[in-house]
Amino acid sequence: MTLHVSPPLASPASATPAVVVSNLRRAYGERIVIAGLNLRIARGEFVALLGESGCGKTTLLRALAGLDPIQGGRILAPRRPAVVFQEHRLLPWDNLWRNVALGLVAPDARERAAAALAEVGLGDRLDDLPRNLSGGQAQRVALARALVQQPELLLLDEPFAALDALTRIRMHDLVRELVARHRPGVLLVTHDVDEAIALADRILVMRDGAIAFEHSVTSTTAISRAELLAELGVRSSRAPA
Amino acid sequence: MRRRADDAPLLLTFCEAGHAPAGPLAPTSRDQLVLSNIEQAAADFDELQRSDARASRPRSAAPKIGKRGLQLLSWLAPILIAAIWELLAQAGWLSPQVLPAPSKVIKTAVKLATSGGLLNDLGVSLLRAIAGFVIGGSIGFTLGVLVGFSRIAEAAIDRSVQMIRAIPFLAVLPLVIVWLGVGEAEKIFLVALGVTFPIYINTTLGIRQVDPKLIELGRVQGLGPLQLIRRIVLPGALPSILTGVRYALATAWLALVVAETIGAQSGIGFLAMDAREFLRTDVIVLTIVIYALIGVAADGIARFLERRLLAWHPNYGGGR
Numbered sequence: 388m389t390l391h392v393s394p395p396l397a398s399p400a401s402a403t404p405a406v407v408v409s410n411l412r413r414a415y416g417e418r419i420v421i422a423g424l425n426l427r428i429a430r431g432e433f434v435a436l437l438g439e440s441g442c443g444k445t446t447l448l449r450a451l452a453g454l455d456p457i458q459g460g461r462i463l464a465p466r467r468p469a470v471v472f473q474e475h476r477l478l479p480w481d482n483l484w485r486n487v488a489l490g491l492v493a494p495d496a497r498e499r500a501a502a503a504l505a506e507v508g509l510g511d512r513l514d515d516l517p518r519n520l521s522g523g524q525a526q527r528v529a530l531a532r533a534l535v536q537q538p539e540l541l542l543l544d545e546p547f548a549a550l551d552a553l554t555r556i557r558m559h560d561l562v563r564e565l566v567a568r569h570r571p572g573v574l575l576v577t578h579d580v581d582e583a584i585a586l587a588d589r590i591l592v593m594r595d596g597a598i599a600f601e602h603s604v605t606s607t608t609a610i611s612r613a614e615l616l617a618e619l620g621v622r623s624s625r626a627p628a
Numbered sequence: 629m630r631r632r633a634d635d636a637p638l639l640l641t642f643c644e645a646g647h648a649p650a651g652p653l654a655p656t657s658r659d660q661l662v663l664s665n666i667e668q669a670a671a672d673f674d675e676l677q678r679s680d681a682r683a684s685r686p687r688s689a690a691p692k693i694g695k696r697g698l699q700l701l702s703w704l705a706p707i708l709i710a711a712i713w714e715l716l717a718q719a720g721w722l723s724p725q726v727l728p729a730p731s732k733v734i735k736t737a738v739k740l741a742t743s744g745g746l747l748n749d750l751g752v753s754l755l756r757a758i759a760g761f762v763i764g765g766s767i768g769f770t771l772g773v774l775v776g777f778s779r780i781a782e783a784a785i786d787r788s789v790q791m792i793r794a795i796p797f798l799a800v801l802p803l804v805i806v807w808l809g810v811g812e813a814e815k816i817f818l819v820a821l822g823v824t825f826p827i828y829i830n831t832t833l834g835i836r837q838v839d840p841k842l843i844e845l846g847r848v849q850g851l852g853p854l855q856l857i858r859r860i861v862l863p864g865a866l867p868s869i870l871t872g873v874r875y876a877l878a879t880a881w882l883a884l885v886v887a888e889t890i891g892a893q894s895g896i897g898f899l900a901m902d903a904r905e906f907l908r909t910d911v912i913v914l915t916i917v918i919y920a921l922i923g924v925a926a927d928g929i930a931r932f933l934e935r936r937l938l939a940w941h942p943n944y945g946g947g948r
Binding site for chain 1: 841842844845846847848849850851855859860863864866940941942
């Protein structure tokens, strides 16, 4: 006999959710940062979250990562989402494979770390120290460290913001490839409209502590840069085309 | 009046002549030369504070003479001073009662070493230093870890420790003698007391200075509290802890010198006090040299530990 458990908040169109957020609230003292936010990300879906500085994007991400407490609403997230921060946050005293294997409880931790490093193109640097890496390489190790845990939910907090333009484009390709292979649900917090368009299946704009605009990127409906910038409060006439 | 006017330029030229070679070499020669143990300890402290600045100080003269040349040059002054000392003693201008010739000190060292007494005393002194260091270091480290991690432990412990630390640890010597007599316990206690505080302070400081972003990362990666301490907090605090070890080594040595000058039946300090009774300045100078050499060796061990354990650190390891 088979038990059929109906999925929570079932919507036939989307697959298993990686995270479901309902009516989330968060305030710092008097200032309300997140006011009744709803969000749902399916496994394998790439969601980019845009918004002005201080609109609560990072607060939302930290709440999903379990780093900050929430004050209302519900988050249904995997027990341990993986996070890539703006800084690589590698342990300077550990070599690369030990950095990648941090928190990995498995007898073959070294092999799995090596495989993850090979995926980001650093398979020959297992015993190297982080201080010998460039900014882009360090961020690739941080990606390997996130993916080696095989997360259902991957949270990216402006991970490419500190990189130069060329490195950033290479990182975009790498991330797209890795996400296609591992298929976690992804929430990318970013300032960069082009980055959002380049990577995401769905683009959200956050304003006043809630999702103010949503656009699904499909092959037929391309969204214009100007349209998104307008949502972010930037007049298109002033922005370069 | 006339004399003074004549003296002035003479004195000036003397200063210049005396200063020109000694000036840039002064710190190095101070490290090597035996002045007195307390000054040695003070010099060690200076050295600790200078070592960072020295590493990065640009040196305009370096390209001309070369690194090796500078190394040799730095030994010139100490060797010259020893040679002059030897000459003065040989010529009979330095009374052996005041300062025996270096060659005489070396002869005495060989004689005492072959008769077995010296090595025994040296062993006794080293054992005292090690025992005191291990006890004081363990206490300092344990308290430091507790206070570094827990605000409650800090509130409960830190003020008391800081109050005790305000006492110069040598000032409690009379009390320690009343409590423990003048045996081994008193000496080890004094060393332990001197070692505890530098280790405590630097452990606490090191833990406080660990990058909170790395600790946050540890939580994201699912590390438990023990793993967090082992993988992130202690390695992050290690540079500071090792600085504490270096300070503690200097303090331990100072404590031992003082403790051994009082009522010891064996040890290097006993040797010196015993020699004083018989005006054997050669033995006294020898003990001072031994104290200095062991101080240098201890510092060498600390540096070695830093190079090995902090190889990842750009300021310590082979990153340059």
